[in-house]
Amino acid sequence: MDKKKNLRMRGREKNGFRFSGSRSFLFSVLFIGLFVIASCGKNAPQQAGPESESVTGELTEKHYPTTAITDFTFFGAKPRPYIYDGNDVQEVIAERTGVRLKESWLGNQSAVEAIGGMIATGDYPDLIDGGDGCAMLYDAGVLIPWDEYLESGKYPNLTNYYTPEEWDQFRREDGHIYWCNVFQQTKGASTATMHNDEAFWIQVRVLEWAKYPKIETLDQYFRLLERYYKAHPTFIDAKGEERKVIPYTCICEEGKFFSIENAPQFLDGYPNDGTVMVDYKTDPENPQILDYNTTLTAKRYFEKLNEEYQKGILDEEFATQNYEEYLAKLENGSVLGMCDQYWDFMDINDMLHQNGLDEKGCNYVPLGLTIEKGMENRWHTYGDTLNVSSGVAVTTSCADPDLAFSFLNAMLDQDIHNLRFWGEKGVDYLVGEDGVFYRTEEMRKKVTDDIYKKEHLCTYGYLPQYGGTSDDGKNANFPNEQPSEFKDSLAKPLAECFEAYNVKTYPQMIGSVEEENQPWFPMWSYSNTMTNATSGGRAWAKMNEVKHRWIPMLVMSTDFASDWEAYMEEYNACHPEDFLAEMQEELDRRAGKK
Numbered sequence: 375m376d377k378k379k380n381l382r383m384r385g386r387e388k389n390g391f392r393f394s395g396s397r398s399f400l401f402s403v404l405f406i407g408l409f410v411i412a413s414c415g416k417n418a419p420q421q422a423g424p425e426s427e428s429v430t431g432e433l434t435e436k437h438y439p440t441t442a443i444t445d446f447t448f449f450g451a452k453p454r455p456y457i458y459d460g461n462d463v464q465e466v467i468a469e470r471t472g473v474r475l476k477e478s479w480l481g482n483q484s485a486v487e488a489i490g491g492m493i494a495t496g497d498y499p500d501l502i503d504g505g506d507g508c509a510m511l512y513d514a515g516v517l518i519p520w521d522e523y524l525e526s527g528k529y530p531n532l533t534n535y536y537t538p539e540e541w542d543q544f545r546r547e548d549g550h551i552y553w554c555n556v557f558q559q560t561k562g563a564s565t566a567t568m569h570n571d572e573a574f575w576i577q578v579r580v581l582e583w584a585k586y587p588k589i590e591t592l593d594q595y596f597r598l599l600e601r602y603y604k605a606h607p608t609f610i611d612a613k614g615e616e617r618k619v620i621p622y623t624c625i626c627e628e629g630k631f632f633s634i635e636n637a638p639q640f641l642d643g644y645p646n647d648g649t650v651m652v653d654y655k656t657d658p659e660n661p662q663i664l665d666y667n668t669t670l671t672a673k674r675y676f677e678k679l680n681e682e683y684q685k686g687i688l689d690e691e692f693a694t695q696n697y698e699e700y701l702a703k704l705e706n707g708s709v710l711g712m713c714d715q716y717w718d719f720m721d722i723n724d725m726l727h728q729n730g731l732d733e734k735g736c737n738y739v740p741l742g743l744t745i746e747k748g749m750e751n752r753w754h755t756y757g758d759t760l761n762v763s764s765g766v767a768v769t770t771s772c773a774d775p776d777l778a779f780s781f782l783n784a785m786l787d788q789d790i791h792n793l794r795f796w797g798e799k800g801v802d803y804l805v806g807e808d809g810v811f812y813r814t815e816e817m818r819k820k821v822t823d824d825i826y827k828k829e830h831l832c833t834y835g836y837l838p839q840y841g842g843t844s845d846d847g848k849n850a851n852f853p854n855e856q857p858s859e860f861k862d863s864l865a866k867p868l869a870e871c872f873e874a875y876n877v878k879t880y881p882q883m884i885g886s887v888e889e890e891n892q893p894w895f896p897m898w899s900y901s902n903t904m905t906n907a908t909s910g911g912r913a914w915a916k917m918n919e920v921k922h923r924w925i926p927m928l929v930m931s932t933d934f935a936s937d938w939e940a941y942m943e944e945y946n947a948c949h950p951e952d953f954l955a956e957m958q959e960e961l962d963r964r965a966g967k968k
Contacts, residue, residue, distance in 0.1 A: 443468045444777060447476045449492075450836045451485035451505030453697060455721070457828050463793055464832035470790065473781040475501070475834060482696075484628045486510065500772040501782075503836045506629075508553060508764040509903050512546055518768045519550035523779045531786035532779065535559065535838055536760075543762045553765035556836060558758045562843030565855040566756075569716055569740045569880035571646060572632070573753050576711045578871040579735025586874035590747050592641060592675065596622070596682055599710055603687065611706055612729035620709045622682060623689035625700045626926050633714045634679075634692075634929075635921060638672040641745040645752040645891075648898025649914075650957050661894070661965055663958045665950060667921070671745045673938060679929045693926035705729075707736035716740070716880075724822035732865035739871060742884040754886035759895070763902035766837060785837045788845040794833045795852050797821065802831070809848045811856060818863050894964035897957060909949070910956025916948035 456477065457464060468474035478499070480488055489507025492498055493514045504511050511517050524533045524541065535554060536544075544551045558570075574595055580602045581587070589595055603621040611617045624634040636648065644651040644666070654661035666672060682688040689709075691699070703709050705725040712719075719738075726732045742751035768778045784790050796803045796811060802821055803811045813821070820826050840851050850856040854863070860879070864872070877883045904911035924941040931937040 443472055443474055444774065445474050445476055446501060446772070446778060446781070447478070447499035448501040448503075448836075449478050449488075449499040450503045451480050451488055451507055452503075452836070453481070454479040454835070455824075455828070457832055461828070461832050462830045463797060466798070467790060467793060467832060467834075471781050471784045473777060475781075477834075480505075498769040498771040500778060501766060501768055503553075503764065503766045505764050506902060508767070509905065511767065511769075512552055516770050517552040518770060518772065518775050519552060520554070520768075520779075521550055523775075524551065529779050529783040531783045532838065535786065540760055543760060544765075553767035554838065555761040555765035556838045557761070559838075559840050560758055560842035561840040561851065562847065564842055565850040565852075565857070566841065566881060567855050567857070567860045567879040569754050569884050571753060571755055572636075572640065572713065572715045573740030573884055574637075574711065574713045574743045575738035575740055577707075577709075577736050578739055578867045580710055581739070581871055581874075582735055582867060586871065589741050590744065592678055592743050592745060595711070595741060595743055596678065596687065600685070600687055602710060609707070611708070612731050617706065617708050620689050620703060621687040622711050623695075623700065623703060623709050624692050624712055624714075625695060625697065626693050626922070627696055627700075628922075630697055630700075630718065631922060633712065633718070635925060636666070637713050638669055638675050639666040640751065640753050641675060641743060642666065642669065642671045643744055643749045643751055645895065646755060646898070647896050649901040650897050650954070652892070652894060652897065652961060654892060661892075661961060663897075663954050663961055665954055667917070667945065667950070668942065674745060676925065676928050676938070677934055680931060680934045683929050688929065693930065707731040707734065724824070724827075727819070727822045727865070728824070733867065735867035737865060737868045739868070740880055740884040742886055750887045751884070752886050754881050754884050755891065756881070756886075756888055757891045759891070761896070761899045763899045782838055785834060786840065791840065791851060792844070794839070797831055803853070809846060810858065811849045811853070812859055812862075813853070893966070894961050897961065900960045901957065904956070908956060909952040911953075913949045913952040917945065917950055917953060920945050920948055
């Protein structure tokens with residue numbers, strides 16, 4: 375462990391970044407007075423240590439002929455925590471692949487603003503996931519095409535990451551592929567235990583207090599929150615201090631607006647097409663685009679939020695809080711419920727565990743709510759979701775694209791994948807006589823510790839990865855999907871909740887219809903690429919501006935009925951029919967009608 379301590383002492387993040395090496399430089403992102411700073415150059419190659427089993431006690435079959443380590447830079451257009459310089463697992467991966475990836479993440483601005491700033495300065499990292507700004511990077515001509523690398527035969531993991539037909543869907547207007555989305559890919563048998571999608575979430579202590587009732591509708595959900603809050607307006611937090619309970623919260627910040635805006639599609643029983651609904655039941659041969667913003671359900675939903683706001687159930691700060699403030703409220707256990715994507719708040723679970731709040735019933739479980747009782751719900755997506763609108767890319771600033779693609783390819787080698795998500799063998803997990811990975815309670819506690827994660831663990835979470843079953847056929851690629859590990863890691867209140875509802879996983883808890891994804895799903899992967907170059911794209915931009923301005927006002931309105939009419943009038947003036955027509959054209963293409 376002395377070597378690891380020395381690695382840690384070589385440096386720590388300074389404002390999230392490490393500045394070192396003879397050829398390091400900074401690229402700055404400047405947009406309307408906001409900055410994102412990240413180191414973007416390469417350090418002079420460092421001599422790597424020998425190919426070593428001693429660090430983890432594994433990797434006897436895979437040989438990585440590494441003689442030097444190159445520092446690549448990566449920018450992800452998401453707010454994420456940083457790892458420390460000299461991170462243990464990152465150093466092991468560097469020794470085995472020849473690449474150390476210096477990650478930087480989105481600050482207090484949107485992805486579009488950050489990418490706009492990069493384009494303005496001309497400074498880019500070696501690798502990037504531009505999120506909503508990927509199309510801007512493509513238009514700027516600063517991304518390297520993947521085609522020759524995928525076809526070369528040198529990077530089989532990447533080539534086989536998608537089928538040829540799926541890779542073709544990533545092709546841009548010029549016929550080339552420039553990025554790959556790294557989420558929702560499953561290898562081997564599905565091992566899904568988590569609901570990574572959107573839902574109305576509720577703390578298990580609320581369900582326990584109510585003796586685990588069946589909650590099916592939006593009205594039932596808020597009635598339960600009201601009852602619990604009346605009985606428990608405060609609670610004792612992890613520090614033993616009395617804290618005010620917040621029955622329900624949401625967030626209106628740019629990039630997080632879905633947490634308040636798109637619930638009507640789900641409440642009507644549709645899956646997450648994100649920006650529209652697709653009716654394929656009325657006429658299966660001619661699926662039709664529907665606008666969920668103008669439905670009766672949308673009006674009922676926002677009117678319900680308005681009622682709850684007037685009652686003091688909805689967080690009075692919902693319209694002005696930022697993402698960090700929102701997460702802080704979830705972390706301290708004060709929020710009873712919210713509507714959100716699991717991936718958007720999942721990191722708070724570690725904090726709940728560290729503070730013992732999970733044992734107080736502060737973990738969240740998803741509910742598959744609909745607007746009326748007895749309706750089918752489709753909150754959970756069972757199959758893989760192909761998002762072609764964004765993903766990890768290699769920029770023209772990268773001096774060694776071959777090495778970059780070699781590194782991305784290595785991320786999918788099973789031994790490297792185990793390092794990323796399970797950690798070090800013998801340190802972060804053990805292997806039973808049957809070959810099944812497991813953790814002790816001490817290990818589980820350790821891997822949720824914030825400092826330990828920054829010093830030791832390195833998931834490279836925005837690089838290619840697989841869910842499902844590992845190559846050995848015995849283990850899940852993600853620890854939280856290992857059946858035994860998932861069960862053993864549940865806090866007692868959460869385990870008792872699952873038992874009460876006779877379920878073993880989060881997807882079973884939400885109870886969505888199990889069906890294959892339609893060929894057009896998800897339609898948001900198209901609307902995310904729309905620009906002002908088309909009338910539909912211009913209408914889409916205006917619609918979003920109106921929704922961002924009006925929806926918080928509707929929720930706080932003292933005259934909802936008249937304000938709803940005014941909102942609809944301004945919304946319809948955006949010509950949503952142009953947006954819907956363009957979405958219908960894309961739907962027809964995906965459905966094979968064109």
